[in-house]
Amino acid sequence: MKIVMLGAGYVGLVSGACFAEFGVQVTCVDPDEGKIKRLHDGVIPIFEPGLDELVAKNVAAERLSFATSLSKCAPKVDAVFIAVGTPTRRGDGHADLTYVYQAARDIAAYLTSDHFTVVVTKSTVPIGTGREVERIIREANPAARFAVASNPEFLREGSAIGDFMRPDRVVFGTNSEEAAEVMKSLYRPLYLLETPIVQTTLESSELTKYAGNAFLATKITFINEMADLCEKVGANVQDVARGIGLDGRIGKKFLHAGPGYGGSCFPKDTLALVKTAQAVGAPVSLVETVVAVNDKRKKAMAQRVIAAAGGDVKGKKVAVLGVSFKPNTDDMRDSVALDVIPALQKAGAVVQAFDPVAMKEASKLLPEVHWMKDTYDALQGASVAVILTEWNEFRSIDFDRAKQLMAVPVLVDLRNIYKPDEVEKQGFAYSSIGRGKISG
Numbered sequence: 001m002k003i004v005m006l007g008a009g010y011v012g013l014v015s016g017a018c019f020a021e022f023g024v025q026v027t028c029v030d031p032d033e034g035k036i037k038r039l040h041d042g043v044i045p046i047f048e049p050g051l052d053e054l055v056a057k058n059v060a061a062e063r064l065s066f067a068t069s070l071s072k073c074a075p076k077v078d079a080v081f082i083a084v085g086t087p088t089r090r091g092d093g094h095a096d097l098t099y100v101y102q103a104a105r106d107i108a109a110y111l112t113s114d115h116f117t118v119v120v121t122k123s124t125v126p127i128g129t130g131r132e133v134e135r136i137i138r139e140a141n142p143a144a145r146f147a148v149a150s151n152p153e154f155l156r157e158g159s160a161i162g163d164f165m166r167p168d169r170v171v172f173g174t175n176s177e178e179a180a181e182v183m184k185s186l187y188r189p190l191y192l193l194e195t196p197i198v199q200t201t202l203e204s205s206e207l208t209k210y211a212g213n214a215f216l217a218t219k220i221t222f223i224n225e226m227a228d229l230c231e232k233v234g235a236n237v238q239d240v241a242r243g244i245g246l247d248g249r250i251g252k253k254f255l256h257a258g259p260g261y262g263g264s265c266f267p268k269d270t271l272a273l274v275k276t277a278q279a280v281g282a283p284v285s286l287v288e289t290v291v292a293v294n295d296k297r298k299k300a301m302a303q304r305v306i307a308a309a310g311g312d313v314k315g316k317k318v319a320v321l322g323v324s325f326k327p328n329t330d331d332m333r334d335s336v337a338l339d340v341i342p343a344l345q346k347a348g349a350v351v352q353a354f355d356p357v358a359m360k361e362a363s364k365l366l367p368e369v370h371w372m373k374d375t376y377d378a379l380q381g382a383s384v385a386v387i388l389t390e391w392n393e394f395r396s397i398d399f400d401r402a403k404q405l406m407a408v409p410v411l412v413d414l415r416n417i418y419k420p421d422e423v424e425k426q427g428f429a430y431s432s433i434g435r436g437k438i439s440g
């Protein structure tokens, strides 16, 4: 089979490489010439574990290639996937569909009347987008033989390849039997692994992605509020999370209390769902609350650091460990670091930060930060250190060395990667999330 993947970002490049690994002939198209040039040179533009080997292997096998426009691709493919960005639209919180609709116009010019092609939205798009993509193509190229399908992607950055190759499920929606057959053929290797496949309508498929992300964001926000309560009443949120998570109806995942969710998906997708629901007159007030609670939480995190530093960080060095929105990615989109670091700087702190892979991306967004070469470099002279991202290498800090380097041994662990008594035994003042102590 042959497909084109429009967009060579986190989703397009990973999905393209994985489909190639399934034996499909894939061309990844992206108008970003720099990105395509790097890919031609064998350089992967994003950090994703295992992706460089997978791309190299499939390029060498001539199953995976790259181009800067659809017009440069060979015609007559089985499917064109749209995997372009759908960021938050400035000003109103809706999903910005500019790139999706441009992709639809590009596809219209590419399709022919003598070959059937499925146009698949893999991007996360609001309900109704698939139908609008169909209308745009139909209007621009009435003779084209095509049908539209929705096939939301559920991979997680940092474990994207494994998630694509061994997903919990595949969801696709289409109103065309011919399109459904193509989708089944493309995912045949996963059928063979007995992966559950949910086949539905366009609208149900589009909503499934938003509903899934909103549910996970709600779970995180719920445990974060329990964490705040734990701090007041002397309970331990990790014990509470374990206690409830072992209930099969609740499940253990997404019950880690922290500084609030960030990243390239949850913030924009929860907001877009809220906006769609309001627009159709069926407001999702629970999700509206989740969005508001999470925004407030992220903004409040800098105060925890300031409080741990004695209430004032003016002129003090603050060591920030980790800036990507989660470990194993260099993605900075809506990372909590983008709330915490500017707030600390506004309070007068000198921020010296280290992240194993995200510093290049982060330095474009946080120009005033002193970027350090490793954890201990960042700790030099600091009055407080804060763990923002739970990279593995922050899990085994040499506390003796850290104490000697820091001006004051204070650690704020916003990811709960240490045990309070362990750190305190090393002579550190330690604060974390939701592990309250009742004194006396």
Ligand code: NAD
Pocket (backbone or CB within 6 Å): 006, 007, 008, 009, 010, 011, 012, 029, 030, 031, 032, 035, 083, 084, 085, 086, 099, 102, 103, 106, 122, 123, 124, 125, 153, 154, 155, 156, 157, 264, 265
């Ligand atoms: P990204 O920003 O990393 O990549 C998008 C790419 O699309 C960019 O390289 C851009 O140059 C390219 N592009 C823009 N217009 C184009 C066009 N007309 N033709 C071809 N390429 C074009 O975005 P991403 O993180 O890969 O996300 C893509 C979509 O997948 C979004 O809707 C996102 O919500 C969804 N998604 C993302 C993740 C994730 O973890 N990143 C997971 C699941 C779903």
